[in-house]
Amino acid sequence: MSIVGELLARHQVRLSGFPAPLQQHYEAGLRALAPRLSPSQLQIWSETGVELTALSLRSWEAAVEYFKAGTVLPENATWDSIEALGREAITMAAESAPLAVSFLRSAPGAIQAVGPNHVRQWADLGRRLYKGNWKSSSLAAQFYDLGPNVFQVMRVGQVSRLVLFIDELSRHSYELASACLSSAPAVLGKLDEGDRLPFIAFAVELAQSSWADSRLYFERGAPLLQKVHGPLRERYLLLAAQVARGHNRSAFQYFEEAAVAFGELEPDDHHKVVELAEQLAPYSSFAAMDFITSVPRVLQRIRIDELEPWQQAGFRILQHSHDGGEAYFRLQSTRGEDILDTLSARVELSKVGEILRLYCKALTGRNLSVQTTASLAEKGIGWVDQQKASTEGTTIFLPEVMERYTEKDENFAAIKVFATHQAARLELGSFDFRFDRSPAVFEDSRPAATEGFTSTAVTDIERFFDLFPDRQLASDLFTVVEDGRIDAAIKREYGGIRRALTRMQKAALGAREDVRRMPLRTAFVENLVRASLDGSDAVLYPRGRAAEMAQGLGLLKAVAVPEAVVEDSGEATMRLYRLALTIPNVFEEQEDGEWDSVEPMDGMEQGGMEGGGEMGGQGGEMQPGDVGEGEEEYQSPDDVDYRGDFKPELVQLLMKLRKDAQGGNAGEMSPTPLTEEQLKELLEKSMDFDLDSLMEGDLDATTGMFMSNLMKEAGTPSQDKDSKKGDPTSDQSSGEGEGEEALVPLITTYYYDEWDFRAQDYKPRWCAVKEQKLDQGEENFYENALREHAGLVAQTRKQFELMKPELFRKIKRLPDGEDFDLDGAIEWMIERRAGVYPNDKIYWRRNKIERDVAVAFLIDMSASTDEEINKREKKYDEDEYDDDPRKYLSWWVSKRRQELTAPPKRIIDLEKESTVLLMTALETIGDQYGIYGFSGYGRDNVEFFVIKDFDEHLDHAIKQRLDKITPIRSTRMGPAIRHATYKLNLTDAKVKILVLLSDGRPQDHGYGRDRTEKEYAIHDTKQALNEAKREGITPFALTVDRAGHDYLKTMCEDMGYEVVADIEALPSRLPTLYRRLTE
């Protein structure tokens, strides 16, 4: 009997007590193993299996798996590993049979994958997850089930880290642990071999700090990590891990943002970025990650080689102050902004726009605004180029960024040349072309040209271009002549900008295409452009045709004199046009076709060019647009960048439309408004409209849209924004009607910095303050309040009347004055006689005392002011009825009655009533005052309600607005104070006072690290009050919050404040306080 039979027989009894499959599997396993194991080994194997069955109620199931495994053990399974398997199974089954089942089920695959020597390790890993409860057991079981798959992508050491992670996670959530575990093979499989361990290492950190993010990390982490340049991933993860180690909840967010940032960078730059970040990490891991996140945005403004200086500057700040450095790298600090600005060579229109606007205004004397070229193209009114500078008569459009040179100054000089050219067009009247105005240099040949020719043109310049059959050529010629005139004038008039202009002209010349490759007529125009750029050397023309070219250059030169006006450009254009038509647009092929430089011919009417009767192209010698035999099509010369787009037809049209829109000033040419047909006609023939790019598809639809845009543009003449610090930017243009109260509240947005006390720096343009007039409510409120406090009103009024200064007060004992003070004079005389040195202060004079006070009241309209006052009072009342129910009942009944007759007052009601009282007092004394309320939610939405502006008088509207003061939302005091400061500064009073009336500490969403933090808000408020003080304003804070002392002490260190403990006293207290403040 073989050993197999023997063993079967031996164990039959023991196994027969279990379901049949057990025995079958045993037999199968035994037979499969028999060839590989020695009899004694087989015996041990069998005994182990049998032992398994007896361990617990369900451990026979484990035994089934054990025997099953016997049949499928891989080739490499050694006896040692088989034995280990058995031992592990027994230990495991003793604790949890299902665990052992999973373990054994996966064992063959695992042995195959991990090698026979690691069986015990593998078993240990799983056991680590097992904590003795069913959830952990199922997690461990899941781990075993996963076994082979995991080992396909990971080595044992790596798996142990994974287990560490899962284990960590399981402390918080088994579901999450299980989910991560099941996705692990797939996730890790996506990663490069070398990245897996660091990936898990970070996961472990994450599980410890913000375990909830682990799922996200497992879902999204792998592709994110792949954005980082391969060799750097580990270092990057280490950086990210440091953030997690800082117990930061948002570690994953940091990881994600920075990874996304890497995705936007060139892989070659990653190394540098990681290196710089690593420098920061020892000081603040957050700064390091924020640095990475900010790099793409920073690189929009500086070059990669300037990154290090920028980082170093921040590094120095970081070494001194963590918060300062962190804000710097988050790009939330004014200092950081400044440094970036200094480092960056490029000039941004957003930064210099205001300077250029005033500059252009100075040059032209017109109220211009400066905007980006992109915004012009957006308008869809004929300008299509996103880049080219231009002007439409009221606004100068400049490129958003200038980074042509490596130095900031040079870039600024360049954008200034752009601006100057556009401004000079307006200054020198490029758009004021008048058909019937005489030129100053040339002889007027236009009347002759128009003989017997009636024009339907809408604008003068259109009428002029109507003279030319080849409108494109005429337009090009006019452009070059006029631009030449402008440039010459700039050089003549503005000596200081000459050098920069010359430099740009040279650059423009250098960028032009070879004139010798052009057909002759095109080359003719090209040469004019060159000459207009002061590049006479660059003018080349075939010798045989030098005469025409010389004449052309002479004509161009003729407008470069101080007297020349835009009509001269027109005249020159007519002559040049005729000249150009005599030149065939062919490539030069003659033998004497050597290209040579040409000197301009002096004078402007040579060579048979006189005779105004000879009209360009009229009379049929040459048809427009006809391409003669063998002739090339005429092509416009390349644009000159700094000159930008020149669209005289469009500008004149727009000006005309504007004029019509503004009430049809009796027009010079067509007093009737334009018809759509006229517009369409103009549109179709004018060269100013780049039809090709304007039109995609239906011509009618496009022109229709274009025209409506144009009309819209003309209807809303661009407003001259008067901007100072705290730029108001109008969000809505509704309610433009003056006098009448706008139906829709007009909201104006102002931006203010916010003080970050940790960073010791301002966050630039951090808060948006939206100013609007408060809605109007009932007027009764005002009257009722007065009636209710009638006694108080009379009293305050009296007090304030006393305060009214006597206009002239006699002041005695002065060294100089209007007259002698008799007492002083007598004393003087006595002292003199007595031989004492007399006191010579013996004059009196009337000193004028002017009361010149402006006061802004800032009322807290936060939700907390909704609180009823009685509630606050209750605890004080409680003592009175000493547990006597009858007393309490009567108190309660009286309270109810009171509540029914008059609803309980809220804090805000008292604030309002106090305001009313104070207003009457202020009216008595005649101080300027403004009353404002504030509330809002978040930094982008600080609502600032105007109840009464400084320049408004107390009228019905204001009384009605008072009624509408209601609790709204949060209390972001800082920006509200800053805006009130701005308002106060607009007044010219000598004494300026800012009274802040609140019911609690400043508080808002994002006003501090989290909702519970108080310091940030208090410091910002304090800073805002300080700023006000620096502006010469006296701030005063008044609160009805009993706990107010603690923060007010910090907030108003050396400023006045008061806590009105008894809120009912507020109406009487406020005027008194005010009196004290101003006396």
Place this chain on the structure above:
Amino acid sequence: MVDTAMHETAFIHAAEEYTVQEEPYYLPIADEIELFETAYAQRIPVLLKGPTGAGKTRFVEYMAWRLGRPFSKVSARTGVEAEHRKPLITVACHEDLTASDLVGRYLLDTDGTRWVDGPLTRAVKVGAICYLDEVVEARKDTTVLIHPLTDYRRLLPIEKLGQVIEAADGFLLVISYNPGYQSALKDLKHSTRQRFISIEFGYPPKEQETDIIAHESGVARNVAGDLAKLGEKVRNLREHGLSEGVSTRLLIYAGRLIANGVAPRRACQVAVTWSLTDDQEVQRSIEEVVTSIFE
């Protein structure tokens, strides 16, 4: 070089003895000279209106000189006409200037008090032109004096002495007023205003301003032209960051600096840009205009 009046020692004049000796440089812009002469002949008081540095004071000086030109009348006492110049008394008004500052007061003397005439009283007595510069700045009680002097009565009451002085024949009251910068509070009252004829002073046109700058500062005419151009451009910014345009006086200062070797851009910076405003952005804009015009 222009005479910038550099004396070894200062000349001391009694107020009513100060006359304009040399012809001051004044370039008429319109008919203001004829107007003033006619007004003077009729003894109609004159109000000069205009921004600071536009030449109001210079105009008064010029007119004093012009009106004081001798009609070859020989004085009996000295035999020469040297004293026959028109005295000019200028009072710069400030917010503490009271009526008694103008009329006079008692001063302490060794043995008691002595009455001292104020500038207005002196002018009334000698028949001088009394020029009250920036009159709205003065206290309101001064108007009490101005009113009787400016109508047909031509009287100056001196309360403390109990006297009333009839103005000497040659007396004329001239006041100046800058409508630009006074606040609404300090507007000239109509009862005062309507006692004067008003001559408006604007900034001179570019050509004339060029002449003035060239003459007063001694710079070459092309530089003076550039300065005038700068003035014109900067004045475009009025009401837009600048409350008042650059005065001719400032342009002349810039010119003097340039004439004495200061680089033009620097001269304009100190004389124009920084003098005009403290607003950095506006300063920068003006600077850009300067650098566009001057090399």
